[in-house]
Amino acid sequence: MFQSTTKKIVSEIDPEGSALFPVKSPLDSPKCKPLHLVIKKKKKIFSKRENYVPTPFTLTDILIDGQDIDFGLSSSIIACFSESSSTSVGAQAGVDVDCVDVGAHVSGNSSDAMSSVEMRKHTISDRTLLDVVKDRKVNREHPFVKHMKNNTVYVILEVIETEHACSVNSSAKAETGMKVLMKLLKTEADLSVSKERKLTFPAGTSIAYKVSELMISPTDTLELNWDVHFQGPDVSTSPPSSGCDQKPPPAASLAVLTNMCADKKTLFLNVILEILRHSDSLAVLDEMLDQILDGVQPDFQVLDQMEEGNRACVEKMLDLLGIEKENAPGETLALTAESEGIIRAINTLIQSFSEMDPETLILLASSVKAEIISKQLKLVTIIDDKWSGAPQYQCDPLEVKEDPEKVLITQLTDEEFEITQRVLEEFRFQLNRESASILHIMNRKQRDILALFAALYALNALM
Known part of the structure; x- marks a missing residue:
């Protein structure tokens, strides 16, 4: 439910999919914060977008004496999102369940509701970042840096978070989330005729993030990757x-x-x-x-x-x-x-x-x-x-x-x-x-x- 919900929210606030990456798991939320480093992996087979893996390391961790830096984080409310939907089906169906006779009339319904999600954006501008770190050097002995395959650092500079706690509710009669005729169901231990699911997003849960690329110079300072900056997001214009x-x-x-x-x-x-x-x-x-x-x-x-x-x-x-x-x-x-x-x-x-x-x-x-x-x-x-x-x-x-x-x-x-x-x-x-x-x-x-x-x-x- 978490990944499908964050993808749905991101598709609304960034319909072109050109900038924001939805957080995939609630376990990643603490690592998807401003200044956290991500690892760029090869693109997934079925996706045209970049693929990043969040890490517990921050940019300040890999800088020499970087813990006292003030990056000037800005914050603002950007959007409020809510959704409600319901579906029902009914049919004359032969149900393979002992307590229901073959040919009995059955029906199923499902509903999904999301409480109002107020979201806040936290941002550090590229220019502010470079001005603050221009005299700082990267610690080449840090474990994260030593395992880097090149001199490119991928850092989160913008995060969309929930402002308040919210919840997503999903209920279904038949199988979990199913919108099909019950004739297809059979009695099994892991199936139920009725089931409800609820997911709670605590305040401050990361929904999406934006990544910037920095280069480690020959003198071990950080520079913005201007080629990527001017080229813009890698979005195919072809269908x-x-x-x-x-x-x-x-x-x-x-x-x-x-x-x-x-x-x-x-x-x-x-x-x-x-x-x-x-x-x-x-x-x-x-x-x-x-x-x-x-x-x-x-x-x-x-x-x-x-x-x-x-x-x-x-x-x-x-x-x-x-x-x-x-x-x-x-x-x-x-x-x-x-x-x-x-x-x-x-x-x-x-x-x-x-x-x-x-x-x-x-x-x-x-x-x-x-x-x-x-x-x-x-x-x-x-x-x-x-x-x-x-x-x-x-x-x-x-x-x-x-x-x-x-x-x-x-x-x-x-x-x-x-x-x-x-x-x-x-x-x-x-x-x-x-x-x-x-x-x-x-x-x-x-x-x-x-x-x-x-x-x-x-x-x-x-x-």
């Missing part, structure tokens, strides 16, 4: 594309999942279904997998600050991947080619999940149970081919050939159509039942469907 030139990388990294034995596939699939219902675990798991692929042991202490359900998901996945808690954080890992391939595949899958709303993740879990992942994958492949901008094969007009798009949509039952429709809506596509066709919603901001393709590809490989 998003999920064309054939993009598809092979995630598909290639996920192919290793198809070679697993059946028992291992089942173990991974069960854990992934838990993760889909505990989306707040994604940010921590994503960061840990990045560390593992960098060849170092992740820090398990962060799990102590997580809610029980989210912590259990992370622990189960790392256990399946053979990552033991006993190793010290930062210790070098020796991964076999096979284990590294599996970890890389799971990392790609987790990154694809991180690009989606929690409601869509719940719908994917239901798609697994309804055994319609393969149909959805075929539909998404058709969408990718049709709207990728790649040249289309022109067939002989005299050749009679069934339209695979129409065939697939016609084969979907009402319940399968409902859930698939809701999955595609996040990516700005709709299914038309009457014409058995796919519609592209042109007047809404486009989302790259490559993330959905990767998620469906992986889930299909594990089924």
Whole structure:
């Protein structure tokens, strides 16, 4: 709930996504403050934006005698945000639950409400920063500096925080956050007919931050990276594309999942279904997998600050991947080619999940149970081919050939159509039942469907 909420707020106050980065986890909030240093990582597979990891270190930590510096922090109220939404569905459905007869009429509803969020912006200007530190030198012996790969320092100079405590409430009848027909549900220990979730944002919780780049000069002083400053944010002006030139990388990294034995596939699939219902675990798991692929042991202490359900998901996945808690954080890992391939595949899958709303993740879990992942994958492949901008094969007009798009949509039952429709809506596509066709919603901001393709590809490989 935390990441989806901060992303939603940032999309409202920075709709172009050109400056602000949403805070991914409440665990990162204390590290997303003015003057805190972040580490720039390689861009995520499904994102065109930069990727930063907050750290507990501040700019003053790496300066010689920097603790007494006054940076002149300015503060101002910038916005107030609130949201309320509700959805209900009803149908004649055969429910696979002992206490409900097959064919009974059932209904489900969900609602989300966010109390008014008053936000304050804390800012340090680039010019003020440089004026204050111009006579200070960087401590080359500081652990953070010694581990830097180049002379570029990434520092947070602007933060959006909550001014007062606020809360987000989510309630649903059926499965957590689900907006689908209850016919798709089965009785399991981790499912409930009714569930409510509440997330509280204490006053001073970081919602988003802005990063500036500084360069360490040959004399160990700090200078503004003017090239980046004048160039502006790295925002592509071309429309998003999920064309054939993009598809092979995630598909290639996920192919290793198809070679697993059946028992291992089942173990991974069960854990992934838990993760889909505990989306707040994604940010921590994503960061840990990045560390593992960098060849170092992740820090398990962060799990102590997580809610029980989210912590259990992370622990189960790392256990399946053979990552033991006993190793010290930062210790070098020796991964076999096979284990590294599996970890890389799971990392790609987790990154694809991180690009989606929690409601869509719940719908994917239901798609697994309804055994319609393969149909959805075929539909998404058709969408990718049709709207990728790649040249289309022109067939002989005299050749009679069934339209695979129409065939697939016609084969979907009402319940399968409902859930698939809701999955595609996040990516700005709709299914038309009457014409058995796919519609592209042109007047809404486009989302790259490559993330959905990767998620469906992986889930299909594990089924």
